[in-house]
Amino acid sequence: MIAKLHVTKIREIIKETRRIKTFILDMKIKAQPGQFAMVWLPDVDEKPMALSYIDGYAGITVLKLGDFTKKLHEAKVGDIVGIRAPLGRGFKLRDEDKKILIVGGGIGVAPLAPLAEKAVEEGKEVTAIIGAVTKSELLFVNRFEKVGAKVYITTDDGTAGIKGFTTDAMRMLLEKETFDACYICGPEIMMVKALELARAKKIPSQVSLHRYFKCGIGICGACVLDGCGYRVCKEGPTFWDFEIEKCSEFGSYWRNAAGVKVYFKKK
Amino acid sequence: MRNPTILASGVLSASGAALKRVYFEGGAGAVVTKSLSVEAREGHKNPTVIEIEEGLLNAVGLANPGYKNFIKELKYLKESGVVVVASVFGKSISEYVEVACGVAKYADAVELNLSCPNVEGKLFAQSENLSYEAVRAVKSKLKIPVFAKLTPNVTDIVSVAKACEEAKVDALVVTNTVKAMKIDIYAKKPVLANKTGGLSGRCLKPIAVRCVYEIAKEVDIDIIGCGGVFTGEDAVEYFLAGAKAVQIGTAVLYRGIDVFKKVCSEIEDYLRKEGFESIEEIIGLAI
Known part of the structure; x- marks a missing residue:
């Protein structure tokens, strides 16, 4: 089974x-x-x-x-x-990567905290950008700090850290520093932008997608992505940049329980 | 069809992208869409699909975006060169006709799902009359082949098969899943949101093989075996019972999307070992 x-x-x-x-x-x-x-x-x-x-x-x-x-x-x-x-398939930490960047927005930070812990355990240098709408909604900042990650905080309303989105902090950071790999999870529109920033600096990246799941084991087809045919629940939910580039629906729409397309609101 | 293995409806069939992948990467001879209805249907709440020791239990509840929304998926499949069977579901004869006519232009054949166990009320395939009327109505409008998918949840499947034959169906798909239930003893409740569901997988094979055998003895139309085909040997069993092709669904979970390629090569192995030239030679040999 x-x-x-x-x-x-x-x-x-x-x-x-x-x-x-x-x-x-x-x-x-x-x-x-x-x-x-x-x-x-x-x-x-x-x-x-x-x-x-x-x-x-x-x-x-x-x-x-x-x-x-x-x-x-x-x-x-x-x-x-x-x-x-x-x-599903978890994030891949590659042996050759020494210095990684983690970018998480909102509840998207949830799978990234154990990733940071594992990365540090494997001897990697971890930098994290953690964003939320407001200070009181920031998630797991303490877990990142506890393992010694360098943490940048962003809030939409400026109540903590940099006022703006995680991608604003990422843009500033990538101007002065580079990383071997980048791991991104958050609202899909944020992930699209973060991937663009990483791609511009040629940093290999992984994102973690959210879709409507039924079976969760790759048999029903509810979460299959247009363009590439990947099952988010099986080949994903994490995808490399070169994989997600083949998925035409990424950043554009998802399918609801009936399989009807629902388009993302662009910020 | 390039080979006798077909993707069964409901498995990786909710979009053009999924079906295309099963056809090209998986090696299926044809693929069947999720059952399409007049209006979009969200289906049942989760859990809709669960693994149990005995097989796979599902009650998706015919979730689909409605046939009009699905036409662009069918067009995409046609343009990609995929052999596609459109599965059609209706709550009435007129709905079956509307959906079948709506998709016929974009499909190589239509499969009437007369037998989904996860909707309320009596199934068309549990009535000789309703099965006859649905097939006849759709056949009178369509030029492409029409299949009827039957249910094993009847006392006499041969009578239903005969009714479909009389209505000039082109092939019978035998069978849909068996109605079943799983109760979690710690939650003390049925696991599926719909309480009951359709059981598929290896446990369905002896039931469906029996159905194929009984029908093949009495009826003179093509039969597509469906239920628990995991290996070439399973497919051969269906051929020996009288089926000309098989559908594969649950096995995708355990042997991967390329299960179709694997099954085809195992069928070849069997034919070679047993000294047969082609599948045709073994169809109905056990009868």
Whole structure:
């Protein structure tokens, strides 16, 4: 079997920000940073969530956004959730890369924190740009700092760090420094811009995509990307720059549960 | 068709990009689209697809963007040179006709999904009359071949097959999934949001082979076997039971998108080992 369903208890709940909570599960999952879990709330729904903790007990970090995440935020320690994990392909840390840049926007920081921890463990020098709409919504800054990453902060409203987007900080940083690889996760429009910046400096990059998933194991086809035919849940959710370049829908649209295209709002 | 393996509906079939990949990278002889309906359907909430020890259980609920939205995907497939079968679903005879006529220009054949287990009410394929009427109505309008996909969830599948034959169907797809349920003992609830779903995979093969065999004995039209084809040997079983081609779905999960190439080469191995020149020689040999 690819990923058996395990029903487990919530072991611990951490309130990260006003709208973000981490749920530590009563199970351990041998996973790579960037891999995800299909999280089932009986009688509600099942959604893909990046694994934000993979050493020790596994965890997911969830932004309250729609019906499912609202219900999940109401859960208490000891409540049950169904987990199918680890799924998909995680980020690839290459041996030859010594100095990496991590760029995360909003809840997109969730899979990047374990990546930073693993990168440092492998002896890499990590620089991170972490962005949020406002200071109180910044996620996991402490985890990056704890492992010794050099952290730049951006907020849309200027309440902390640089006022602006992560890509504004990235542009400034890349003018004076270079990196061997770049790892990006956040709103898709942000990832498009960040990839452009990395490409201009010829820095190999990986992004992590979000799409509507059904099976989560590469059989139903709901998340197949136009142009390249990659399954986000199987060949992704992380893609190299040279892979995502072949995906014509990247930065343009995604498909909803019916398979109807939904276009991204350009900022 | 360049070979007798066809991608079954519902698997990697929600877009042109997915189907094209299965055709070229996977090596399928033809691909079947997700079932298309008049209006867009979101289908059921997740969980819609789950693996269980016995196979794959799904209740996607005929999610699709509606046939009008899918026409550009079909055009893309045509332009790419993909042999494509459009799967058609309707809640009434007139809906089957509307969708079939709407997509016929862009498809090489139409497969009437008379048998999805994940929608409310009685299935067309559980009624000889409804099956006959749906096939006849669509056949009267279309020039391209029309297939009918049957359900094993009946007491007498041969009667339904005969009704389709009488309505001049070009081929029967035997069969759709078996209606089933998985309860998680710790959640103490059915896992699928729809409670019940269709069971596919290896466990379906002996059931579907039996259906093919029974139909082939009584009916004189082409049969496409469907259910649990993982290897060339599985396909051969269907040929021996009377099928001329097979559809493959769940095996994509376990053997990869190129399962079609693998199955074809395993069929060749069998034919060579057993001293046959072609698949035609073994069709119905077990009857």
